[in-house]
Amino acid sequence: MSATAVHSLWTTAGGVTSAAPGDKFTAPTIEYAQLAPVLIVVGAAVLGILVEAFVPRRARYTTQVLLTVVAIAAAFAAVVGLAADGYAGENANIAAMGAVAVDGPALFLQGTILLVSMVSVFTFAERRLDPASHGNRVDSFAAQAGSVPGSDGEKAAVKAGFTTTEVFPLALFSVAGMLVFPAANDLLTLFVALEVFSLPLYLLCAVARRKRLMSQEAAVKYFLLGAFSSAFLLFGIALLYGYAGTVSYAGIAHVVDGTVQQIDPALAGTMGNDALLLIGGAMLLMGLLFKVGAVPFHMWTPDVYQGAPTPVTGFMAAATKVAAFGALLRLLYVVLPGLTWDLRPVMWGVAIVTMLGGAIVAITQTDIKRLLAYSSIAHAGFILAGVIAASPEGVSSVLFYLGVYSFVTVGAFAVVTLVRDADGEATHLSKWAGLGRRSPLTAAVFAVFLLSFAGIPLTSGFSGKFAVFKAAADGGAGGLVVVGVVSSAIAAFFYVRVIVLMFFSEPKADGPTVAVPSPLTMTTIAVGVAVTLVLGLAPQYFLDLAGQAGVFVR
């Protein structure tokens, strides 16, 4: 066998078909303009690290907050610009040598992620809630993440007034990963994006100022289980590569359809082997279902939601879910549509246990953050019902639901940061008793969020739930709708229980106080309430937007 033959074998296996022997390396063509949202965020994150290195400590906070907010706003403007140029519709295409799709769902989800990140960053930057420590205003993050909890080093760091401003570039890296995740158009990009958004999140979970041990425990759990799920995902990618001889979504889809013409001689033994496809596809799904927190891959959710600093929990609960569901949608609609009938029973099962499991276990919770965690599991189940619909209508209903859910979630966790006692946030439910008497406005706002979670009409939660259930019923999943309404009824019980506690119970003498936040957190909460009411009363514009964004580029 000559050297040329070996070379061509390698290059064909790598998916590059035009490389003739003796060709020089050709630079890939990258459509920078179409990737602008991601590039802006990554660039700002890199700048943020330089800020940490070179800007004096006292100026860092302001610089980082400004940089982050401006970067996210610019990225959002870029997304809007791309959508205005028709990339969400007729001009949708695949950029960066087949790695990233720029189409309706991608742009819609990127826009949602950016807006949610923006309001989350406001809660990251909140410095009025914790009492000033040694004359310095502090936020929810540890003085020095590296110091051992309770050690002298920690005390010194607190006394010196250190703050962990690294959270802003970390959040930006995470956002960048999330932007790529639902747009990834080959499996390797998918995996890289997953790691890029997950690793900063593991770190962010560990840097709570209060209850640091719990926060670190949460981070370790999240990291271990996250690594486990990444391994599943990677293994699935390997098997699918063996099956299709390519990692590109379109290429795999062709092999699944049987429309591929040329069988790669090097992979002839495995290519088209359905066992590889089914096992690989299932492992890939497992990795993604872990990220969305679907039962039975949900074990990490309550612990991590409870332990992480609350602003991070809100960010993670909202934005991760948007990104992961985006990736799941693309995978099911672009790569594996040929498997719809094989996967349907499995997805049905997952959706049913997720809806029921989340709703039932939430009833027994006594901590507001854990309660919201289980509620997020139940919501993942509702969204899965829309995913299963397998129609453009299903896609747009899921997009709409994600937008609705993420704003309510960020708002709800922002309210949780306000209710405090001497030990920081008072997250035990018993401490919320009588909050409606003490701070009617805060309690009323939280009640609005809870009613939206419960899907009461005239709130955004109802519009979203109705959209996914309607799509599911249209798509022949009427059984899921029935399970969905039953679990909604169960879920209503624990949302209502919190409202009862806040409004109908007598306040306790040593109960928590509601801190008055700066305009930053107020904006977050106000945006959450506004979105909840607007999407509840007049959702048409946003349904149109999601409806136009319902088609994936292939």
Next chain:
Amino acid sequence: MSFPLLTATAALPAIGAIATAAVPAARRTAAKWLALGVSLATLVLAGVVFARFEPGGDRYQLTESHAWIADFGVRYELGVDGIGVALLALTALLIPFVILAGWHDADPLETNSSRWRPTQGFFALILMVEAMVILSFVATDVFLFYILFEAMLIPMYFLIGGFGDRAHAGSDENAAAQRSYAAVKFLLYNLAGGLIMLAAVIGLYVVAGSFSLSEIAEARANGSLEMATSTERWLFLGFFFAFAVKAPLWPLHTWLPNAMGEATTPVAVLITAVVDKVGTFAMLRFCLQLFPEASKWATPVIIVLALISIVYGALLAVGQRDIKRLIAYASISHFGFIVLGIFAMTSQGQSGATLYMVNHGLSTAALMLVAGFLITRRGSRLIADYGGVQKVAPVLAGTFLIGGLATLSLPGLAPFVSEFLVLVGVFSAYPVAGIIATVGIVLAALYVLVLYQRTMTGPVREGIGGMPDLKVRELAVALPLIALLIFLGVFPKPVTDVVNPAVQHTMHDVQKKDPQPEVEAAK
């Protein structure tokens, strides 16, 4: 475009609710007057609707139609028929009395907090409920109706749980616990019913492709919309379940005694006289009109359930020791009559049922509100704590008696006409059911008269001695209601005139004709 009268009638109390809630904490009295004024203005608008409604005209009048959520196929469509206009008028009529009767119910025990505004909240929530109930009576889009049907639970829930009856036997803590239990039970029962209905609403859309009542009914009538028998039955059951919880029908009734017992009396009136009517109204409007075949299929079972409600409710009312729970069980019995009349599928039965909804609203309001005045005076809901009140407070006892006599359907008072119509209508179609239902009347006489005898007659009991008689505000509540009961008892024509054509439409929907009397048929 003509003036959107129906929207205005519903929007006025909604805006009034927001305005009332915004009144500063210190100006409680101003909030009360504002709420009363708004409710009276709404009554005027409702009167205009009633006057503009032509009984012989189109089925739905004063219609409005606007695009709302095109993606869901939802339009903001309003229109009022004879049944809707009667109940709309009843609602608008009762709310001022509810507000007047609850004038002091939400006064804070202590006024130390400058931000806690329960008084404003109480009246704002009542107006909010009024707005939603009115809109649900005129909504001709299934989705719009569903939204209101569910959304009205939230203000009701806060009214029940947030403003309890002060006259409670146990300690304060115990009272709060029982109250929030009642509120949660109310919400969960109704929410569960509503969510089952949501599945059916979505199913209806999948089958029919529209939410518009008139479009679906038309498509069904001209045969362009075929529904498989099993589909129609499932959808019917989904709708009926929600309405049966709301109505409430045995065995889904258990939330009502709790809710009515623990809520303040005006709120109890709001539940049973106004909000629950949405359930029976919706049976007439949605179950019969959208699923005529399934309605006929389910009739035997529903008639049995209604009969059980009538007898069971009445029997439990006889056994109650608590005045408010007694009235609650009496209401369950009366709702049995209403459902019985609707599903007898005769025009007399359905006219009677609609009339019954109006009259039950008036009679329960009269009895319950006067009972509330009594309970406030003594501070107890237990029948055993009363005795000889008529010697001390004769006007109170007299109005209580008339309210009670109306509840037992004494001829000459309004409920008699409707109960008679229902029984005649039922008897012509289902004679055995008619006979069993009559037992309910006998038991009604028992529980009302025994209640009167134990509380009002006999020796004056301890704690009753210095009881003051009705004050001007309380008379302003009781007397107009009694006048109406007598007026409609003697002259029910204004209501029957608007109701009868609408009932003919419904009878046409279910393609039922009244059974001919035996003699004629034999010819």
